[in-house]
Each structure stands twice: as structure tokens, then as C-alpha cells.
Amino acid sequence: MKKVLTAAVLSVAFVASSFANEGEQVFKSKGCTACHKATVDTVGPSLKKIASAYAGKEGDLVAYFKGSHPAIVDPKKAIMMKSQLNKLKSLPEAKLKALADYILSNK
Template sequence: MEKNPKPTEAVASVGKKLYSEKGCLVCHQLNTKLVGPSVKDIAAAYSGNKAGLTAYLKGEGKPIVDLSQASVMQPQIAITKALPADELDAIVDYILSIK
């Protein structure tokens, strides 16, 4: 089994919807840094490291993107780590599908 399988289009599509519904895009736009880094910057930093991004969003890992703004994300970690595993997985797949 592949360690970091590529996200399927279907799962990434569900993830994109959840990304919007859960409010992630308020701080993280596709191409533009707002409060937090852009989705493209996050995807590039975590490319091939789905486990690392998942761990961070579960509150179990350290940030590797835009460290100067990491403290702003901390209150949101309570939200992401409370997500059902399938929803978090879909959001991570969506982020990592961005090129």
C-alpha cells in the first residue's frame, strides 16, 4: 500500500465542500495569504506528507508553514481535531490536491 496515496477526485471534492463549510477559507484562500498561508503554500509545504498535515490539524504536530502566524491557528485546532476522521481526511485530501 502506498504510504501517501494521491487523493481521489471524489474525496477531494467532498473535502473542498467541507473546507468551505467549516470556515477554513476565511483565513486560507487558494492563492492568497490572508490571516494564514494560502492553500497552495500549505499543499506545497506538506506535499507527500499527508500524515504530517493530518497530525497538525489533530493538534498532534508542529506547524511547518508561516510559523509567524501559527499562534493564530491554535484556537482553530480545537475545531479541526474535533472533526470526524472522514471529514478531516477529506479536507486534508482537498488541500493536498491543490497544485
Template sequence: ETGEELYKTKGCTVCHAIDSKLVGPSFKEVTAKYAGQAGIADTLAAKIKAGGSGNWGQIPMPPNPVSEAEAKTLAEWVLTHK
């Protein structure tokens, strides 16, 4: 599956949009914050899979039911939104 397909089928749309903040940050905000950082796709993939909190406010992102490969595909796709 492509990153966009995973975004639509794995529940990401509940909290995230490409260009506007919902519960979580927009993908454009994520890309702007992390642009140019070495290894950031792997870091984001780990956060997608395991969940996390504190980077974007008080509301935590729960762990997501994705494989490591799916998480990496999603992270790489998220980072294409400038």
C-alpha cells in the same frame, strides 16, 4: 462531505484561500512546500485537527473542530491545489 464543503463550513476560509495568502498560507503554497513527501496528508490532517505554529510564521493555527476523518479529507483536498 467533500474537502471543499468542509473548507467552506469549518471556518477555514477565515484564514486560508486556495491561491493567495491570507492569515495563513494559500493551499497552493502548502502543496508546493510538501509535494512528494511521504505521509504528508496524515501530517497535515493532524495539524488541522490539533493546530500548530512555526511552520508558516508567527501566527499559530488554532485547533479545529473536525473529526480525524474530516481532517484527512481536508488535508487530501488541500494537497490537490497545484
């Protein structure tokens, strides 16, 4: 029983981390790294800052990617993200979720 449980826990952890990896790929391939670094604010807020603003609110972050949730991190600069969000429009829900997971993993 214990073994089965361990295997289940391990596979959940594996699935969660492979989602985050897929998200990281989206993040890099869409050029997000140009303005977002892991822990320091550059042109855009750090991933750490975004992750703490959206902690426990993955659904809100996915909604933000789709343009149906307002910016909460630095709304005065929200205009800078407009064209960036357009790059995400064609992505399926699963990829947006993976992207959100990746960002949220930077806490």
C-alpha cells in the same frame, strides 16, 4: 482486460476526487476560507503554499489537524490557528483525511 483496467483507474480517480470534494465542504463549512485563498496569501498562507509545504506528507497534515504535528508553514503565526484547530477536533479521521486531500490538491 484493458477495459477492466480503465474502469479500475477511473473509479480510483473518482473516489480520490470525491474525497477532495468532501474536504472542500469541510473547508468551507468550518470558515477556513475567511483566511485561506487558493493561490494568494491573505491573513493566512495560500492553499498552494500549504500544499507545497506538505507535498507527499498527507499524514503530517492530518497529524497537524489533530494537534500532534507542529506548524511548518508559518510557525510564528501558529497561535492564529489554535482556535481553528479546535473546530476540527470532533471530526472523524476520514473527514480530516478528505480535508488534507482537498488542501493538497491545490498545488
